[in-house]
Amino acid sequence: MSTGKQLAGLLLLTTALTYPAAAIAQSTGDEDEVFDTQPAEEAAEEEQVEEQAQPDISVPGGAIIVTGRRQRDVTRSSSQVITVLDTESIARTGEGDIAGALGRVTGLSTQGNGLVYVRGLGDRYSLALLNGLPLPSPEPLSRVVPLDIFPTNVVASSLVQKTYSANFPGEFGGGVINLTTRAIPTESFVTISGSISGDSETTFGPGYSYYGGAYDWTGFDNGRRDISNYAALQGFFDSGARIGDDDVDLRGILGDLNDPNLILVQKIGDLPVNFSAGLTAGTAVDVFSDGQFGVIATASISNKWRNRFITRQTANNAELELDSDFREFATDNRMLVNGLLGFGLEVGQHRFRLTNLFIRDTLKRASLAEGTDLQDDDDELIQETGWYERQLFNTQAVAELEFNDLSIDLRAGYAQTQREAPFEYRFEYADNKNPNDPFAGIFLNTLDPQRGGALVAFSDLTEDLYYGGIDVGYVFTNWLSATVGYAYTDTSRLSSRREFDIRASTTFPTVFGAFRPDNLLGDALLDLAFDREAQAAAGLEPYELNIFETTQTDPAFQADLTIHGAYAKATLTPIDVVSLDLGVRYEDADQSVRAVEVFADPIGSTSSTALANSYWLPGATLTWEITDDLQFRASASKTIARPQFRELIFQTYFDPETNRQFNGNPRLVDSELINAEARLEYYFDAGSRISVAGFYKDIENPIEVFTSFSDNDIISGFANAPKAQLYGGELEIQWNYDLYDLGEWFDTKRFVAIANYTYTQSEISVGPDDIAQVFPFAGQPATNFFDDGVPLTGQSDHLVNVQLGLEDTETLSQFTVLLKYASERVTSRGAGPLPDIIEEPGFQLDLVARQGFDLFGSELELKLEARNLTGTDHQEFQTNGTNRVDVNSYTVGRSVSLGASLKF
Numbered sequence: 001m002s003t004g005k006q007l008a009g010l011l012l013l014t015t016a017l018t019y020p021a022a023a024i025a026q027s028t029g030d031e032d033e034v035f036d037t038q039p040a041e042e043a044a045e046e047e048q049v050e051e052q053a054q055p056d057i058s059v060p061g062g063a064i065i066v067t068g069r070r071q072r073d074v075t076r077s078s079s080q081v082i083t084v085l086d087t088e089s090i091a092r093t094g095e096g097d098i099a100g101a102l103g104r105v106t107g108l109s110t111q112g113n114g115l116v117y118v119r120g121l122g123d124r125y126s127l128a129l130l131n132g133l134p135l136p137s138p139e140p141l142s143r144v145v146p147l148d149i150f151p152t153n154v155v156a157s158s159l160v161q162k163t164y165s166a167n168f169p170g171e172f173g174g175g176v177i178n179l180t181t182r183a184i185p186t187e188s189f190v191t192i193s194g195s196i197s198g199d200s201e202t203t204f205g206p207g208y209s210y211y212g213g214a215y216d217w218t219g220f221d222n223g224r225r226d227i228s229n230y231a232a233l234q235g236f237f238d239s240g241a242r243i244g245d246d247d248v249d250l251r252g253i254l255g256d257l258n259d260p261n262l263i264l265v266q267k268i269g270d271l272p273v274n275f276s277a278g279l280t281a282g283t284a285v286d287v288f289s290d291g292q293f294g295v296i297a298t299a300s301i302s303n304k305w306r307n308r309f310i311t312r313q314t315a316n317n318a319e320l321e322l323d324s325d326f327r328e329f330a331t332d333n334r335m336l337v338n339g340l341l342g343f344g345l346e347v348g349q350h351r352f353r354l355t356n357l358f359i360r361d362t363l364k365r366a367s368l369a370e371g372t373d374l375q376d377d378d379d380e381l382i383q384e385t386g387w388y389e390r391q392l393f394n395t396q397a398v399a400e401l402e403f404n405d406l407s408i409d410l411r412a413g414y415a416q417t418q419r420e421a422p423f424e425y426r427f428e429y430a431d432n433k434n435p436n437d438p439f440a441g442i443f444l445n446t447l448d449p450q451r452g453g454a455l456v457a458f459s460d461l462t463e464d465l466y467y468g469g470i471d472v473g474y475v476f477t478n479w480l481s482a483t484v485g486y487a488y489t490d491t492s493r494l495s496s497r498r499e500f501d502i503r504a505s506t507t508f509p510t511v512f513g514a515f516r517p518d519n520l521l522g523d524a525l526l527d528l529a530f531d532r533e534a535q536a537a538a539g540l541e542p543y544e545l546n547i548f549e550t551t552q553t554d555p556a557f558q559a560d561l562t563i564h565g566a567y568a569k570a571t572l573t574p575i576d577v578v579s580l581d582l583g584v585r586y587e588d589a590d591q592s593v594r595a596v597e598v599f600a601d602p603i604g605s606t607s608s609t610a611l612a613n614s615y616w617l618p619g620a621t622l623t624w625e626i627t628d629d630l631q632f633r634a635s636a637s638k639t640i641a642r643p644q645f646r647e648l649i650f651q652t653y654f655d656p657e658t659n660r661q662f663n664g665n666p667r668l669v670d671s672e673l674i675n676a677e678a679r680l681e682y683y684f685d686a687g688s689r690i691s692v693a694g695f696y697k698d699i700e701n702p703i704e705v706f707t708s709f710s711d712n713d714i715i716s717g718f719a720n721a722p723k724a725q726l727y728g729g730e731l732e733i734q735w736n737y738d739l740y741d742l743g744e745w746f747d748t749k750r751f752v753a754i755a756n757y758t759y760t761q762s763e764i765s766v767g768p769d770d771i772a773q774v775f776p777f778a779g780q781p782a783t784n785f786f787d788d789g790v791p792l793t794g795q796s797d798h799l800v801n802v803q804l805g806l807e808d809t810e811t812l813s814q815f816t817v818l819l820k821y822a823s824e825r826v827t828s829r830g831a832g833p834l835p836d837i838i839e840e841p842g843f844q845l846d847l848v849a850r851q852g853f854d855l856f857g858s859e860l861e862l863k864l865e866a867r868n869l870t871g872t873d874h875q876e877f878q879t880n881g882t883n884r885v886d887v888n889s890y891t892v893g894r895s896v897s898l899g900a901s902l903k904f
Contacts, residue, residue, distance in 0.1 A: 867896075
């Protein structure tokens with residue numbers, strides 16, 4: 001083979017990625033001409049291999065793989081350890097969102113809030129990209145976007161890379177997840193889709209809700225929750241005054257805080273079925289002499305209900321004697337609206353992509369909890385209502401240019417995420433069960449901490465991210481290629497939370513405490529509270545209402561992170577069967593958190609953070625093709641994990657998913673990781689493979705969650721543990737077996753078996769002299785928060801995923817059985833003598849059936865899903881081996897979904 005032909009083949013196998021196969025995915029169809037330059041014996045061998053459609057993948061620039069063999073399998077041809085879910089793989093899982101589909105990948109697990117964990121490490125050790133560009137998160141507790149807000153219909157492929165390469169940002173502890181949106185369609189089309197679903201715990205059963213507004217079902221508020229529509233409340237926020245100042249209009253503010261449509265919880269007799277609907281269209285036209293321009297647009301909406309009957313207990317000592325024992329019935333109504341408008345242009349070897357994405361995820365929540373506070377033996381009734389808006393807007397431009405041996409990537413983007421939680425209410429009623437009390441046996445809210453209370457909070461978060469980068473690659477010879485690049489990110493977050501505690505004086509008439517929440521703060525009682533003459537006329541002892549702002553110390557924060565990153569990497573192929581991908585990245589970052597003064601009279605907060613660090617982050621991966629079918633990889637790298645903004649901000653935040661509050665710690669520092677991995681891969685038949693791997697990580701200053709208990713509240717915080725180690729192994733099998741030998745009906749049928757198992761062990765190392773820094777206290781012994789030898793939070797020892805399917809190779813016809821298992825994992829450290837909080841995910845069995853039909857020349861697809869057939873419940877608890885306390889446990893229903901899509 002001539003050198004020119006070799007270089008032509010190499011250029012076709014080149015993209016802005018660390019592996020070549022993506023170029024095939026985005027090529028213009030000329031690859032067969034180039035591939036004909038292979039040696040005859042290799043071409044003959046490849047004729048036995050089924051052609052595989054390559055996924056569309058777009059990530060930051062990287063090294064070019066130099067190989068003498070044609071390898072159409074992306075997983076095999078990459079210079080790194082990757083897994084790629086293409087459109088068909090995602091569809092086989094039947095999952096409606098990317099988080100669910102990724103939960104089937106080796107070594108990945110998902111949590112109920114849409115966060116994807118790589119090898120059991122928390123989301124802080126994972127990096128999420130969209131078309132190679134970073135995304136800010138609309139969720140305060142997440143560094144990356146919860147992936148359950150990405151519906152599968154907007155994603156062309158999902159790549160998971162578990163070994164670090166220098167073209168990616170340095171925050172790469174567990175792996176990177178890159179989503180590539182759909183770009184240029186192969187043909188013009190319009191697809192209409194819809195589905196209905198329900199589960200055994202929710203659908204057609206009773207639930208709780210509140211009216212809210214007429215458009216709540218869409219996830220958009222009609223203005224009822226817009227603070228600007230409340231003159232007294234908005235005027236107070238704008239004034240810079242403190243709630244206790246003399247000129248504050250307390251009566252007006254209290255009136256604004258009482259809207260029965262936002263407070264009054266109502267029972268719904270029969271909750272409706274869930275539904276979703278979507279429309280996707282695309283077209284492509286030929287441009288110039290060798291180009292193609294494409295447009296894809298999609299929009300969808302879904303509305304889902306979920307009931308949870310939650311056991312919520314707290315303990316007051318290591319013996320796990322109960323401090324409180326509650327049962328909570330919560331109904332969540334989740335609305336998801338999304339839209340994507342993408343433009344793609346291919347001209348020769350040049351590719352351009354402009355993507356605009358909008359996602360709005362809204363949760364409307366109502367709950368009632370009843371239980372006993374064993375500190376004073378009172379029975380309590382707690383009502384909560386909330387409205388949580390998460391919104392993401394992203395626009396980005398990508399240019400991947402090829403000039404013979406030279407390739408240039410240009411990437412730029414802007415993203416904004418928002419989270420708003422206005423009018424978050426909590427009302428507490430208590431029965432003191434005192435036989436001498438004339439109101440014994442009645443739940444009362446007298447608006448004082450001894451017998452009830454009323455809280456309302458307003459949270460608002462806006463984060464802006466600007467990104468720009470350039471990558472330049474060059475093929476020097478058929479055994480050496482190199483890439484250099486620069487990336488800039490600037491992230492800015494403004495987060496505020498204002499919480500108000502409404503209290504009455506001790507002379508507040510006890511009988512008023514029996515009123516329901518909307519009447520307790522209704523106009524009649526408010527007018528009476530501010531009219532002493534009316535009180536006297538009614539024969540009442542004078543009383544008053546007041547408001548206390550519990551967040552007055554630190555109501556708002558500004559957080560910023562600026563990163564300059566530059567890297568150089570090279571791929572060497574000293575001999576035909578060995579390649580070495582090595583590089584180094586330099587990152588300089590400034591991260592700060594500071595309190596924002598919202599009052600005219602500043603307090604002078606001390607809860608600020610300023611981290612300025614720079615790192616050299618090397619990485620190398622060796623790939624040895626032992627035989628045509630057997631391949632060995634070894635890699636080593638250094639990476640980092642920075643504290644998340646939310647973990648640094650000393651501000652209370654309530655997470656409705658985990659049912660607990662979180663406070664940040666401004667004294668957190670960066671974590672540093674040393675990573676190593678070795679892997680053996682065996683490829684046989686078409687699309688079939690077996691791989692086995694071992695991995696190791698050493699982590700300095702890992703950030704862990706710890707939990708304490710205050711009254712009936714569960715409060716979690718963050719602290720750096722001194723050190724941790726993690727090691728384990730993975731086994732993955734994918735086998736496709738044609739069934740034509742079984743008879744005529746099986747001529748086009750294929751059996752597909754995909755199974756993976758991940759074993760992980762981790763332990764935290766804590767010595768007697770180690771110190772933990774937790775704001776606002778002085779340094780404390782780390783043993784107050786961590787026990788030596790305990791596993792990292794979020795890490796399951798065992799992860800198992802099995803897919804067994806029967807599918808047609810010529811038409812759309814699939815039936816898949818999916819089994820998922822995750823062993824117990826720690827979700828939070830137990831503070832002091834209390835044991836850790838453990839989650840037990842257990843087994844989950846799902847069935848997915850897909851069938852295509854031809855309907856008057858159009859493509860009709862029907863899909864039936866049955867989820868959680870094992871009836872596995874959510875269990876989150878503490879145990880000392882003898883006693884058990886359920887912190888957040890509830891029954892999860894079995895669900896069924898029926899969907900259809902029609903493609904014109």
